[in-house]
């Protein structure tokens with residue numbers, strides 16, 4: 001019947017960091033039977049309060065304001081055909097869960113004893129507060145209808161829940177730190193126990209000293225809070241997680257007259273300063289470094305940069321294993337979901353959440369990483385098949401370009417001197 005012009009405005013903006021409130025404002029230039037309404041979304045558990053413009057209702061500038069949320073309805077009106085001496089302006093709706101739609105409908109005037117819905121518009125005042133105006137076609141003017149404010153409150157089922165999470169509270173796992181440790185860190189003295197060993201890399205899986213690896217983190221290293229917006233407990237760990245490794249050269253084994261009786265060479269300059277009388281030993285020694293199981297360093301030279309580059313390859317492989325599983329580590333917060341009634345207080349939340357985090361750390365990250373690394377790379381050869389697999393891994397690793405490049409640089413320096 002009536003020609004309608006419909007403007008649909010959708011405004012999306014953020015409240016705090018995460019709360020998303022969608023405001024839908026339909027403005028009709030000519031009124032229809034059904035009033036338009038303002039719909040907001042409750043950003044967290046809490047109460048909604050406001051003040052209706054009671055003066056405008058008494059003076060017939062607007063006739064009725066209705067606020068609905070979570071099945072609760074507040075009505076402030078002056079019924080059609082009657083006068084209104086007093087209208088209470090303040091209103092409150094309590095105990096509204098997060099994400100609940102909140103609608104405000106305003107009626108501007110009466111026709112034939114019926115309320116006529118008004119066009120409305122909404123202003124964001126900031127800090128979870130809004131103002132809603134209604135248009136009265138008889139006065140051709142906008143009038144304030146009501147204010148509306150969202151306030152977070154503690155859910156009734158959780159009298160002991162902590163305050164809502166302070167800003168900046170991030171539920172993220174702390175960094176995984178890879179830390180170089182001295183050889184004494186392991187339970188085994190790898191160099192001493194293996195007199196022929198020239199160097200080694202160990203991922204610290206058999207640490208003898210206490211570490212701040214996950215298992216030692218206590219309730220003093222965890223913060224908790226109850227997030228009223230998501231209605232969930234959140235945690236924050238304040239200690240980094242350290243994965244220790246050892247990478248070292250067994251200098252005593254190399255120089256020991258009982259074993260290799262060799263001389264350590266730390267850099268190429270050392271070769272350049274040598275006498276040509278050392279050439280036979282230098283040539284035999286560099287030949288020995290070319291392959292993993294090469295012989296010829298006995299009474300000769302050991303080039304530490306070459307050993308180090310070999311062990312660094314082991315370190316890189318180890319880091320790849322960590323990388324393969326570290327998403328499982330960083331995703332631990334996604335796996336933990338606790339609502340307010342799960343814990344009786346902060347301490348209870350700390351203890352129980354820490355236990356969940358530890359369980360997930362071991363089941364999702366540590367055990368799979370450790371098992372696959374030990375199985376594939378960090379072999380302890382007891383039987384012939386494993387010995388052979390270990391040997392092949394070492395040969396392939398030693399043949400990598402990075403290692404061979406350093407060997408080539410030493411070889412060139414030796415050839416320059418000895419040609």
Ligand SMILES: [Zn+2]
Pocket residue numbers: 310311314394397
């Ligand atoms: Zn190796």
